[in-house]
Amino acid sequence: MIVIPAIDLMGGRVVRLRKGDFETQTVYSADPAEVAEGFRRAGARRLHVVDLDGARAGKPVNGAAVRALCGVELEVEVGGGLRSLADLETVFALGVHAAVVGTAAVSRLELVREACRRFPGRVHAAIDAKGGEVAVQGWEQGSGLAAVEVAKRVRDAGVTLIEYTDVARDGMFTGVDAAGAAALQRDAGVPVVASGGVASLDDVRACLAAGLAGVIIGKALYEKRLELADALRLTGEVA
Numbered sequence: 325m326i327v328i329p330a331i332d333l334m335g336g337r338v339v340r341l342r343k344g345d346f347e348t349q350t351v352y353s354a355d356p357a358e359v360a361e362g363f364r365r366a367g368a369r370r371l372h373v374v375d376l377d378g379a380r381a382g383k384p385v386n387g388a389a390v391r392a393l394c395g396v397e398l399e400v401e402v403g404g405g406l407r408s409l410a411d412l413e414t415v416f417a418l419g420v421h422a423a424v425v426g427t428a429a430v431s432r433l434e435l436v437r438e439a440c441r442r443f444p445g446r447v448h449a450a451i452d453a454k455g456g457e458v459a460v461q462g463w464e465q466g467s468g469l470a471a472v473e474v475a476k477r478v479r480d481a482g483v484t485l486i487e488y489t490d491v492a493r494d495g496m497f498t499g500v501d502a503a504g505a506a507a508l509q510r511d512a513g514v515p516v517v518a519s520g521g522v523a524s525l526d527d528v529r530a531c532l533a534a535g536l537a538g539v540i541i542g543k544a545l546y547e548k549r550l551e552l553a554d555a556l557r558l559t560g561e562v563a
Contacts, residue, residue, distance in 0.1 A: 325532050325539070327368070329372070329540075329542070329545055330373070330542035331356055333374065335386075337352075338351070338355075340542055352546045363398065363545075364397055367556045368398060369561065371396070371398040375403070377404070378404035383405045384415055385405065391418045394418055394420060400422075403448075407425075409442070423446065423448070424449065425439070425447065437482060440483060444482070447483055449487070450489065451474055457470065476511075476512050485516075485517065486517070497522075497547075505534065518539050519540035522541045541555065
């Protein structure tokens with residue numbers, strides 16, 4: 325299992341939201357690359373980046389910050405506003421390792437299929453659920469679809485990894501939904517990374533015990549509720 329630190333971008337700065345609410349942002353740094361370098365020094369191999377401005381705008385916005393992050397020796401995956409092949413080509417040209425589609429996974433399945441054909445193994449899907457319903461458009465709208473239904477659709481389209489978030493837990497330190505993520509992984513037959521609500525090393529242990537592909541940690545790192553190096557040692561990624 326891989327532990328993936330997260331950076332959320334608004335206006336080129338590192339921020340975190342509560343329950344995906346854009347009116348609740350907390351700014352942690354004006355230098356995303358410096359934050360990423362700290363994660364690299366702790367032993368991280370991958371970095372999860374969300375372009376929050378892009379998620380609202382429906383196209384990539386924080387390109388300069390993403391390019392700077394790709395200058396750090398980490399595998400950078402980025403999501404937020406990737407709703408066309410041109411959008412994916414834009415972020416891949418910045419140097420990202422993988423692109424994460426969210427809204428497109430629900431409303432533009434043919435795009436996802438073509439993206440997976442063109443960029444094999446480099447297209448992941450974000451499934452963000454509110455009360456079991458997949459949320460889209462920067463978490464601001466419901467889709468009317470269940471998480472497992474979307475997961476099966478993107479699996480069949482060629483997506484090789486799903487990142488699952490219980491939006492109600494995001495940024496709230498209420499504990500990650502390891503059981504829900506594991507059920508999704510089992511029922512959809514595709515590796516799942518859990519995200520949202522991580523509060524302590526116990527959440528990392530829960531994801532490990534559930535057999536998940538990984539866990540994304542954001543606010544808990546910024547608020548010093550756990551140390552990234554400790555989480556990486558727990559999963560055997562660093563000695």
